[in-house]
Amino acid sequence: MDQVLAEALIDAPRPAARIKAEREERQQRVTRRPRRPRKPAEEAPIAAAGDKRAAEQPPTGQPA
Structure with a gap:
C-alpha cells in the first residue's frame, strides 16, 4: 500500500508556485557559482607539461 501511495505522490502534478x-x-545556484578565468599556458606550467606528455604518448584508440 505504501508503494502505491509513494508512486501516486511522485506522479502527482506539482503546484505551479512550487515549480x-x-x-x-x-x-540562483547556477548564477552563484564563481567563474575562474582561464590562465594562458605561460602561467600554468603544470597544464603545459601535461599537454607535452599527452603529445608524446601514441593514441590508444579510445576517446579521453
Whole structure:
C-alpha cells in the first residue's frame, strides 16, 4: 500500500508556485557559482607539461 501511495505522490502534478520556486532556486545556484578565468599556458606550467606528455604518448584508440 505504501508503494502505491509513494508512486501516486511522485506522479502527482506539482503546484505551479512550487515549480516556479524550484526553478528560481536552481537559477540562483547556477548564477552563484564563481567563474575562474582561464590562465594562458605561460602561467600554468603544470597544464603545459601535461599537454607535452599527452603529445608524446601514441593514441590508444579510445576517446579521453
